[in-house]
Amino acid sequence: MLNYLFKIYLKKRLQALSIEEDFYITNKHLSQEKKENIQLNKFNIIWRNSYENIPFYKNWKEKHNLPNKIYNLSQLEDFPVLTKKIISDNRNLVFKTPGIKRQTLTGGTSGIATPFPMNLSDADSAWINTFTGRSLNQIYPRSKLLMIWGHSHLFSGRHVILKDFRNKIKDYLNNITRVSAYDLSDKNLQKIINMIIKTKPKYIIGYGSCLKAILNFCTLNKIRLSAFKIRRIVNTSETLSDYDANKLEELFNCPVINEYGMAEAGVIGYSVSALYPINIFYRDFILFEKSKRIILTTIGQKCFPLINYDTEDLVCEDYNGSIYFLKSLAGKERDVIKIEDLDCKLHTISVIVLDHIFKQLDSLRSIHYSSKKNMLHIYFSYFGDRPSNSSLLEILVKGLKIEGIHLRKEIVKFIPIDEPIKTKAGKRKVIIKER
Helix, strand or coil: HHHHHHHHHHHHHHHHHHHHHHHHHCCCCCCCCHHHHHHHHHHHHHHHHHHHHHHHHHHHHHHCCCCCCCCCHHHHHCCCCCHHHHHCCCCCHHHHCCCCCEEECHHHHHHEEEEEEEEEEHHHHHHHHHHHHHHHHCCCCCCCEEEEEHHHHHCCCCCCCHHHHHHHHCCCHEEEEEECCCCCHHHHHHHHHHHHHHHHHCEEEEEHHHHHHHHHHHHHHCCCHHHCCCEECCCCCCCCCHHHHHHHHHHHCEEEEEEEEEEECCCEEECCCCCEEEECCCCCEEEECCEEEEEEEEEECCCCCCEEEEEEEEECCCCCCCCCCEECCCCCCCEEEEEEEECCCCEEEEEHHHHHHHHHCCCCEEEEEEEEECEEEEEEEEEECCCHHHHHHHHHHHHHHCCCCEEEEHEEEEEECCCCCCCCCCCCEEECCCC
């Protein structure tokens, strides 16, 4: 009965999803030239509508003397880069966009808190792209989902109780069991394991840090979850190393995949049966790489399109032209710190390097970093017996030496904490700002 009601309720979305799935399957081997033509035509339609009807873009076009249309995708790279700060600073103009029904706020782990106008078309396109990616992984609407997630909506805004009730109804209709991403204590991790056993989900989705915490907990407690026929483990919102993905695949006996997206744009791409490459939904998004940063333009149905927008996401490789497959993701630009070597030389490194060094210890539950006045503070929570500071320092020194960095030991301080440090959205707070 629920499936029948679900199909009626989402009739238009399901029809649109079927069309989108067929397109990407049928055009799996479409040439780059034809992909670029699709993107170019859609961009010119979106751009014209933007500068004719959206006050911010009318002003943006005049201010930067932008063309009425472009004739090659490469011309888009000449547009000024749009940032969160620009949108935040021009909030009054941005929120004169026609048709606004709600807003989404970003910034918990991604810099300045920025509101983005939204309407029903944003929700529809995000849902369609989400399930286009999942269907390519044999996951379909109402497939049983265990979601390890945050609930930032409970921390702010009006009508909190009503929002929570509405979300619970939606979860019920969509066959979703939601568990908290905030509490990664042994007790709650065991609850999550018990929930997996009880609900037998077809797939599990969660932040990389939560998935890794489950992995380490199961490893230490010799728990196996390979008998439950889970189809996919979906990593989202955070980067996950190949090492951890391989270990998770062994634990659950299924592929680990990436869902790539962001609150202000929706789901941008999905990998299929592996962590990488991530297939970009190029009918809705144009991606370029500029100085290792991903620059995004939305060409799908959105209330407020993003034109040449700085996602602040980093990649490791150079790309030439529009990106259709992401080979890797290196996190956010701000996830870097400066550390000093024996010669007092400063090195700027990604915290991913530190994560990879410390992953040797299954007993670490979570790890966070702070760099201030040439000191490196490392906060850590752990399973079971606390690892000694000396053992942690030894692992760090050896790991950085491989990277050609001879660390000054006296600049490092390890600080044990009881619980992982989380953002409002439930993600790991990678960089800690100390006063």
